[in-house]
Amino acid sequence: MSTQGYKIESRPPQARFARGWHCLGLAADYRDGQPHRLDIFGRRLAAFADSAGNIKIIDGYCPHMGADLSTGTVQGDNIACPFHGWQWGGDGGCKSIPYCKRVPPKARIGSWTTCEQNKLLFIWHDPQGNAPPPEVAIPRIEACFSDEWSDWALDKMLIHTNCRELVDNISDMAHFGTVHGAPVDYFANLFEGHKGTQLMIGRSARLSGDDQLTALSTYFGPAYHITEMSGRMGDQPIHSILLNCHVPVDANSFELRYGVLVKRVPGLSDAQNRAMAQAYVEQARGAFYEDVVIWDSKIRIDNPLLCEGDGPIYQMRDWYGQFYTDIESVPPGSVERRKFELNVAGIEPPALHHVFEG
Known part of the structure; x- marks a missing residue:
């Protein structure tokens, strides 16, 4: 019983x-x-x-x-x-x-x-x-047209779940430590209009070594997600831009494209830069695919039981709901400016904190 x-x-x-x-x-x-x-x-x-x-x-x-x-x-x-x-x-x-x-x-x-x-x-x-x-309109990324950056390295795969599981990640602070071995020191979300932004400061042995990992990411609408990330590969600082986008196939599957741009390191040869970029791409790709394993076996849950250390999952879903509502019926509260902050380690607000002011 x-x-x-x-x-x-x-x-x-x-x-x-x-x-x-x-x-x-x-x-x-x-x-x-x-x-x-x-x-x-x-x-x-x-x-x-x-x-x-x-x-x-x-x-x-x-x-x-x-x-x-x-x-x-x-x-x-x-x-x-x-x-x-x-x-x-x-x-x-x-x-x-x-x-x-x-x-x-x-x-x-x-x-x-x-x-x-x-x-x-x-x-x-x-x-x-x-x-x-x-x-x-999709904003221009200057790095895509600069010789100082690599070309896109893209992967494509079919994910057999509803695409809301992917979008939940923008507010799911707690999973970074458990799933990716990347504990978070500072975490914030900003929702305004069609954009949903996450600022995360933490640590990742794979992507930043013993140094701080900083990631600023934004959903421009429901499906196009760009992350600017500063990490490390060995002794070398690495600046990267991640593409994480999806297109629904049906209600229970979506086509996902995951890509990485890496800034070239001055003083290294083209071959060395390519090798370093590819190694970093593989590390970032491996970290992301850890989520896919979870999605393969989890269920859809509409009323998640949250604690005070979780991110603003319900508020994020309210923002995300605008894209499934006739434009004239979108509640004003779903698109108004809303900011949420979890300073887990009590650190000094990061340099990118200005993004969330105003």
Whole structure:
């Protein structure tokens, strides 16, 4: 016989995908002259580059007889259907039919808004069909265009859980020590508008040796997450930028891309810099994948039982909920400026503390 304990609430994820920009990896990967299959947002899409190199994304199934356009061919500015050769442009319109002079007026499929920034491709998703407002534009990272930094080193994997588990990490202070062996001295969150920011000061034998590890990370919307991190590899200080982005496949899985930029160390050869950058990438990647092991076996919990040493999980989820709500119905409190601070070790507020002022 067991006694009654805390009752876990676990509701199915809502059948809706977040409003916002979602990263699809390196833009250059889509400029190979081939169509690319995308299984995201609960549907099949097809991506391709037109004759000017502009990347277009359209609905993936031909409405003529249902063929998968991502298995077709790119011909000029269009994708040609592999079944009957109907050609579809990046605007979703049918441009020609090889055996018919007249294109039916209804011959149109969905087209998707895209943008490129930081050498990455993004797709805009909004269940209401609204265009992206200017204030949510992806900010430029100068390091992506500087010879002083390495190129992106990207990994892609399919995670079999709802993407909220990943986003929870921005406020889950306590897991750094337990999962990653990186105890935290200082931890803060700032939520305002479409941005959710974390400032973490701690220690990590893998990423900073005996020195302090400083990480400033921000979600720009629901799915694009950038971290600026200062650590150490041996005796050498290392400055890195981490990309942690996802696109939902369905309610219970998401496609994750994890990438790292590393600042080149003056005085080292190109080969030495590449070797050091790759070693640091592998250390950072290994630390991140420790989370994946947890997600593989945990359950979804909507009412987590928290203690005073936990981060603001409920407040973070309130902020995150805006992306699953019609824009006109978002509660003002979900997007107002809110700051939370846990000075675990009682240290002097770090130099980056100014980010949270105002």
